[in-house]
Amino acid sequence: MSGETHEAVHRHEAPKSFIRKYIFSLDHKVIGIQYIILALAAVLVGMTMSVLMRLKLSWPGTSWSILGTLFPHGAPGGVMNPEFYLSLVTMHGTIMVFFVLTTAPQGGFGNYFLPIQIGAEDMAFPFLNMMSFWVTLVGFIVILAAIFVEGNTTIANSVGAALGGASGSTVGPIGGWTGYAPLSAVGLPAGPGQGAGMNLWIVSIAIFCVGSLLGALNFITTLLNMRTRGMQLMRMPLTCWAWFTTAVLALLSFPVLLGGGILLLLDRTVGTSFFVPGGLVFGSSVLTTHTGGSPILWQHLFWFFGHPEVYIAILPGMGATSHILSTFARKPVFGYRAMVFAIFAIGLLGFFVWGHHMFISGMSPYSAMTFSILTLSIGVPSAVKTFNWLGTLWGARIRFTTPMLFAIGFVSLFVAGGITGLVLGQTSLDLPMHDTYFVPAHFHLVMGVASIFGMFAATYFWFPKMFGRFMNERLGKLHFWITFVGVYCIFVPMHTMGMVGMPRRYAQFTEYRWLDTLHPLVVFVSIAAIITVLTQIVFYFNLVWSVFKGKKAGQNPWEATTLEWTTTSPPPHDNFAGVLPVVYRGPYEFAVPGAVKDFTMQTEPEASEVAVTEGVGGNGHDVHKH
Amino acid sequence: MGRALAVIIWILTLGSVSLFFVKKWWFPEAISAHAAALDRQFLLTIIVVGIAFTVAQVGLGYVVWKFRDRGPSDRAVYTHGSNRLEVVWTIVTAVVFIGLAVMGQSVWASLHFNKAPAGSFQVEVVAQQFQWNFHYAGKDGVFGRTDPNLIDDSALNYIGVDQTDPNAKDDVVHSVIAVPEGRPVELILRSRDVIHNFWVPQLRFKQDLVPGMMIRVHFTANRPGKYELACAELCGQFHYRMKSFMLVLPADEHQALMALPQDQFQTRITELLAKYELPAYKQ
Numbered sequence: 001m002s003g004e005t006h007e008a009v010h011r012h013e014a015p016k017s018f019i020r021k022y023i024f025s026l027d028h029k030v031i032g033i034q035y036i037i038l039a040l041a042a043v044l045v046g047m048t049m050s051v052l053m054r055l056k057l058s059w060p061g062t063s064w065s066i067l068g069t070l071f072p073h074g075a076p077g078g079v080m081n082p083e084f085y086l087s088l089v090t091m092h093g094t095i096m097v098f099f100v101l102t103t104a105p106q107g108g109f110g111n112y113f114l115p116i117q118i119g120a121e122d123m124a125f126p127f128l129n130m131m132s133f134w135v136t137l138v139g140f141i142v143i144l145a146a147i148f149v150e151g152n153t154t155i156a157n158s159v160g161a162a163l164g165g166a167s168g169s170t171v172g173p174i175g176g177w178t179g180y181a182p183l184s185a186v187g188l189p190a191g192p193g194q195g196a197g198m199n200l201w202i203v204s205i206a207i208f209c210v211g212s213l214l215g216a217l218n219f220i221t222t223l224l225n226m227r228t229r230g231m232q233l234m235r236m237p238l239t240c241w242a243w244f245t246t247a248v249l250a251l252l253s254f255p256v257l258l259g260g261g262i263l264l265l266l267d268r269t270v271g272t273s274f275f276v277p278g279g280l281v282f283g284s285s286v287l288t289t290h291t292g293g294s295p296i297l298w299q300h301l302f303w304f305f306g307h308p309e310v311y312i313a314i315l316p317g318m319g320a321t322s323h324i325l326s327t328f329a330r331k332p333v334f335g336y337r338a339m340v341f342a343i344f345a346i347g348l349l350g351f352f353v354w355g356h357h358m359f360i361s362g363m364s365p366y367s368a369m370t371f372s373i374l375t376l377s378i379g380v381p382s383a384v385k386t387f388n389w390l391g392t393l394w395g396a397r398i399r400f401t402t403p404m405l406f407a408i409g410f411v412s413l414f415v416a417g418g419i420t421g422l423v424l425g426q427t428s429l430d431l432p433m434h435d436t437y438f439v440p441a442h443f444h445l446v447m448g449v450a451s452i453f454g455m456f457a458a459t460y461f462w463f464p465k466m467f468g469r470f471m472n473e474r475l476g477k478l479h480f481w482i483t484f485v486g487v488y489c490i491f492v493p494m495h496t497m498g499m500v501g502m503p504r505r506y507a508q509f510t511e512y513r514w515l516d517t518l519h520p521l522v523v524f525v526s527i528a529a530i531i532t533v534l535t536q537i538v539f540y541f542n543l544v545w546s547v548f549k550g551k552k553a554g555q556n557p558w559e560a561t562t563l564e565w566t567t568t569s570p571p572p573h574d575n576f577a578g579v580l581p582v583v584y585r586g587p588y589e590f591a592v593p594g595a596v597k598d599f600t601m602q603t604e605p606e607a608s609e610v611a612v613t614e615g616v617g618g619n620g621h622d623v624h625k626h
Numbered sequence: 627m628g629r630a631l632a633v634i635i636w637i638l639t640l641g642s643v644s645l646f647f648v649k650k651w652w653f654p655e656a657i658s659a660h661a662a663a664l665d666r667q668f669l670l671t672i673i674v675v676g677i678a679f680t681v682a683q684v685g686l687g688y689v690v691w692k693f694r695d696r697g698p699s700d701r702a703v704y705t706h707g708s709n710r711l712e713v714v715w716t717i718v719t720a721v722v723f724i725g726l727a728v729m730g731q732s733v734w735a736s737l738h739f740n741k742a743p744a745g746s747f748q749v750e751v752v753a754q755q756f757q758w759n760f761h762y763a764g765k766d767g768v769f770g771r772t773d774p775n776l777i778d779d780s781a782l783n784y785i786g787v788d789q790t791d792p793n794a795k796d797d798v799v800h801s802v803i804a805v806p807e808g809r810p811v812e813l814i815l816r817s818r819d820v821i822h823n824f825w826v827p828q829l830r831f832k833q834d835l836v837p838g839m840m841i842r843v844h845f846t847a848n849r850p851g852k853y854e855l856a857c858a859e860l861c862g863q864f865h866y867r868m869k870s871f872m873l874v875l876p877a878d879e880h881q882a883l884m885a886l887p888q889d890q891f892q893t894r895i896t897e898l899l900a901k902y903e904l905p906a907y908k909q
Contacts, residue, residue, distance in 0.1 A: 426671065429668055499651065514905075
């Protein structure tokens, strides 16, 4: 353990006041938990919306009286109208992608554990870190405001009018999470959901971009400058590599979305024409306020961000999975170097494939071909990661704890979701598949559910560190079994729907005879979705209950090897009580032959290394080489 | 626990794969010239995907079945990996994946890297929110001039045909697309308002209609019949019912239809819609 006492102990005490300690905190651990709570709140909204969508799709004419009461115009008589459904689609996608998949994995667990895993006392810029969370929270409040501004006629007629007009019959804008122009750019002439809600949507995303940029700068600086002594880059846990690469992706892609969002807002509010061509006709009258813009430009800007965003969502899950698999396999990560390079390759290639969302957009068919081949190349590092996960488990001695179950589930779901990218990435096959249910099936499994499984694994794994108590294993396992089977039942049949040709973003499937045959599958998926969503109550209950009543956990309850397990649970305000740990070895030294225990901590010196390290100064850059 | 997980993974794998291979739910039967090659490429891809999926999941099930914890005295294998294995699986997947990507270009290239063949039947398509408008050139084979300023939905001039243009005299605009069997069709795609997408599942073909752009695409439909036409790009409130039909007609029937003036064209389309039935879908 970190028994070094030759450095003066310099403690940073936590602030005393409640507000500075828990609300406007500069402590990365508190900010991490704030991000996680934000994600837990956002995912409730997003899940509720998904259930409403399933109700509409499976039983389109059925009246749900509570909805009629809450949204007399969006669901008159309790029957959801099409624009209500489409606003659910938009809000569900936006809230899930931005406020769940981009907050918990990076802002949440990354914030909490990156500094501890590299042996730092805090992030490089604690104030920036605090700002990053509060800015993100404002973004969330703005997107929630869209529900009320668009969904309530009283508000719609007062505030809504001032913000660009609202119909009162939706719960937000209509445009999907991609908000394609000119539907999103011309305002009310394009129909309900194009007024105040759309303005709020753009503003919310722009705010979110700013928050993410602050976070990304902080992650990168912290990782590069604040590693403790001996923490060479290639001794970092794979989680740190994932968070670092994610931060680089965020730093390079969010500004593009921010810029695009500002241009879109200008098109809507001051009459610029970045995305709106001339001569558009709505209701027999020519729109004379715009001329010369390009709708495809928006798609390029959006997807230049949007594709890296997919990796922003899943890379932290990959990192957590590698980390947790190794810990409970009691075995070093197989091919650590290859894993690091694969993360880089995925991150790098992720910037050159955005056009695969646009094969049929009217873009040059030649560039479509280029994007297609680059897209399938991303399958290679993804497969390399999968092989190495299997390699890690090969010859292991697996302990089937709840976090391990979710990590194994991640591997299974990542394969299931990722592999259909081989279909969608081909230009030819995109002709029948584009904008069918094959697409939501693919990306929900891989960027949605797999990422979330990574986060479930992370939650069960690090909860003892964060709160000093275990989560309940029995409830955790119940949560795993139902969720794991449930998500397969939800998303695999959606592939079949896509092959038959069921279009996504349809408020109902009643108009087309060739879709009738799919009705049993639609109902099956809805029932599976409802059961799976209800099961999450078990998770929420377990979280809250375990904070107070969970079994007490010690410093290193999982017998793991990395730095977060060398400090108390929960760690003190300055993480290591003033004595920074010194690192002597790689992060996953399990089952070392000849060692007393089956795990060797990163801080445990080897006999030969003790002599070498004595007297070496500095505070932990890569200066110390053997 | 490990065995239970392995069995669940295997059952889910079997269930997932069988959903694809029982063929109860599959593509609607194709009617276009390029569809056979496309369907072959899909089948090849889905077989590769199926094999990779099955191997990975069965492998995952196997390791969780086999390598469970057996008490403190029995340790895991101590290894940090194998460069040879890394090289092997990187190369193998690269060859398979990039090979698939290259093969997947041929149908695309045949449709998009060539102009429509000479003698193609041309239709101008002007989409608007929740309605399709197909502009036929009539007997003279020349499209009349259109102008957005002339658009007047109440006078049924949805695409703004300029009636003063002599070429427009025999033009017909209708919400149903009628194409000849076995002859290449060139669509000239435009949109009045927002992005729409022309999609007939049996054609295995999809293309966005982008306002401000005129996009030319071509295909050949080779089986007479009536097919549902859908919009496949979110276009607003009633996107789900932006529906019409595509009629694929034998050459003579099609030629006769195209010779008709607007009012008779209308009547004839109604007759043809009644005459042809939708394909028999599996129930």
